[in-house]
Amino acid sequence: MVFTDFLFYVLATILLVSASRVITARNPVQAALFLVLSFFTASGIWLLLQAEFLAIVLVLVYVGAVMVLFLFVVMMLDINIDKLREGFWSYLPLAGTIGGLMAIEMAMILGNKYFAAAPNVSRPAAYSDTAAIGHVMYTEYLLPFELASVVLLVAIVAAIALTLREKRESKSMNPSQQVIVKKADRLRMVKMRSESEVLPNDQADKGDAA
């Protein structure tokens, strides 16, 4: 056994355990954290395959951004764990069957002559995974890549169109205006005659009249 094989088995074990803990953890926050762990170990396995770009992007995007927002939501929601887990055991046979079927299907594909395990390609020392992906992305797969960016644009537009409410009732401040404010904008010098002493009753009467 080579050292990398040993690493693979360690990572694979952690991945499987954490992935199964995602669905069995009682606490949704813990489940989400186990999902993070499984992403992390999956990226480790990718690193072993020398797919460093994919590995790092998995951590950067899924662990660093997507799952953070996920955790946000899970933490904010007051989820009743027991209610969620209701019927877990009664659904298990069906879910297990479907999962098993999928596993069998995967096995069938992996056994196919067109999709056997790829031979170990030895790459030149100067080979850069990132550069290679970048190259195909902007040549061969240019169209889908650009279209995917349009899909993201649509997602942004849709999210804003669905959530942005115009005419908020709350009063808001404009920081740039706050910053550039000058003395003259806020302070007004008023020339007044120095006050002469007036009887209190007299003043009250005047105020009423005004």
Next chain:
Amino acid sequence: MDTINTDLFISMPEITMLSMAMFILIIDLFLNKNNRMIIYGLAQMTLFAAAYLVLSLNAFAIDVAYNGMFISDPISDVLKLATLIGASIMLVYTRHYMQLRQMFSGEYYALFLFAIVGMMVMISGYNLITIYVGLELLSLCVYALVALDRDNARATEAAMKYFVLGALASGMLLYGMSMIYGVTGSLDIGTIAERLKDAFEQNPDFIHNPVLILGLVFIVSGLAFKFGAVPFHMWVPDVYQGSPTAITMLIGSIPKFAGFAMALRLLVFGLAYLVGDWQDMLLVMAVMSIAIGNITAIAQTNLKRMLAYSTISHIGFLLLGLMSGSLNGFASSMFYVSAYVLMSLAGFGMILLLSRKGHEAEQLDDLKGLNKRSPWTAFLMLITMFSMAGVPPTVGFYAKFTVLQAALHVGFIWVVVFAVLMAAIGAFYYLRVIKLMYFDEPVDTALIDAPLDMKMILSLNALALLVVGLMPQGLLELCGVAIATSLPHLL
């Protein structure tokens, strides 16, 4: 540099649409509410410009661009043109409706145009990735548009259902694609077809490869989900009913062109060697769709729900044409989908015409005594309903006729008999609408208020159902030629 220029040239209609959609997004920022008509005008202009480009740039030639990711062939030209015309008509119908419901916004037009781009990409996609991305672009826009009426709980619910089920369908499609990729080792539809051909010639048993069949099952399920064919039709009635009518029209009409193209590219261009397998699958779905669509529609009291079930049955007929697996069948299917879109535009246009602020005119009862309120509107609705039912002089009849003929040619006699029987049952609920319009007293006596352009286009649209029904040769020939020139290897 030269190849990229050719690529840009071939995809010019899409590029124009995209740039204009983004331009509209930006322009919308600087317009105040009363000037939104500018946006409407820009959107219409964009559609016309794209249609012009489709026609003028190498129309009816077969060009492949972006390393085989994108194809421009007669089928795509015809379908794109039809999509753009349909979209333009739709914009005319929906303008007033959206204005009255505070949804006349720049986002609506931008998302609408993005959705059309998605359809065009699906029509032209010649690679599994391109097709999938196009489909997602379309779906994402439509999910958002369904929910655009934010304070409407029903619309939000419909959007949620549509989103969840649509995502499931996309997942299935993707899973199927991954299996096909696993077997053939390619994402390119042309290469997939070649690899299957080679493998088949070496070993005829190859097409029974379980992974291949499984992939096909997933792809067909995904397609059926997007089409709304039985047994994947459960989302259709709820989404049709819940969405604002303008958006229902968008879901229920022109995307079927894109769906048809996608089915054609995946099943016929790519997996033609598995015809024996997908024929059976489509047959079962077609028969069930026709039966369940027509029978369930009878029980509906909501016009949009009824049209949803009617769509399901129409999809059944469309699949019947595809199922026959012959050039003739594909052409008849293409004719059917064009006729269907024309009919559904008219049908939903009519609901939009009758609706007004605070009133959706989506119940069957709202149509009662329409003849007394507006004889011309009632007459147009009569044509539409006749056409949907497939009554002779209309295009609906001719469409059903050609599809059944194609099915008959390949020997599905009992299926044809069954379909005719079901169409006759289906005629009941269409005729009930006519009975309500002509023989009942009006419940709703409000004046029909709609802009002149909408009335005119709607009249033309409904009359077209009659005219094309009387003279179907032109459209039929167009479909036939498009299919025959795009699929020469099947001749």
Next chain:
Amino acid sequence: MEWLSQLFGSYWQNVQMVGWTLVKIIAIVGPLMIAVAYLTYAERKVIGYMQVRIGPNRVGFWGLLQPVADGLKLLFKEIIIPTASNKGLFLLGPVLTIAPAFAAWAVIPFDGTMVLANIDAGLLYVLAMTSIAVYGVIIAGWASNSKYAFLGSLRSAAQIVSYEIAMGFSLVGVLMCANSLNLGNIVLGQEGGFWHWYFIPLFPLFIVYFISAVAETNRAPFDVAEGESEIVAGFHVEYSGMAFAVFFLAEYANIWLVCTLAALMFMGGWLSPLPFLPDSILWLFAKMAFLVFFFLWFRATFPRYRYDQIMRLGWKVFIPITIVWIVFVGAMMQTKFDYLFH
């Protein structure tokens, strides 16, 4: 040695490699810990002088042993675990905070040859590691089962996620100029005197990066996550003793990290500013120290940003600036002024 190699047999090389790597790790983390400890001392001194005070001056000569005394004090304090907290996660929080802060150093080149792991996608690796750091904060805040801690962790997480985007985008400019993701190559791309350093053509990105770095590390004026006047001490309000010290260490280790990155990517790393002077790791230390000084200066100068202002600055100012500048750089690279950007 002989018997060791016999003991492990064919694995001897692997064991040797692991052992050697461990030695290197210690060689990086050890000085780093000392640097962190003395950064706390420097901070108190610098801010003290800025406020016309003397700062710590009791323990040792000029107070130089102050960090040691602080460390000892925290070491002997009890770690209090709140009864209703999630114990496992409560203790995991500090670990997850400090682990990425150290792990990111694996790819940092100190000079042309001195680097633990010279990987191609080094820049991405650093970004990935800094993006993980947010988990420590979130978990700590949530596991404490305290409202203040939770509020602090939410604030901090939203802030870190937001500024990560601006930070990532500003690094995109660097990798466009350097044509590489390898930190060593990025430095070598700036060879030939300070006028070749990337902070000149990428000045807006440099500024955005540096300010985002301040926000990423939750330092003043972006320290709403701690916000002692509003939410006591934010996400680590429930922590005491060594558990608290770990958060403290992580914060200062992160300061060193982001400053080192800034020095590597915008200021030529270990390269000397003038071509006739020799390149040396000392230059890198000088640049790091120079940048770290700004962190202290900011803390002494600026009042805390309000939360909505932080979000506004990140999303509506920095991200547009970076995008515009990336497009500008990309466009300029197609012109004859290309040489300015390499």
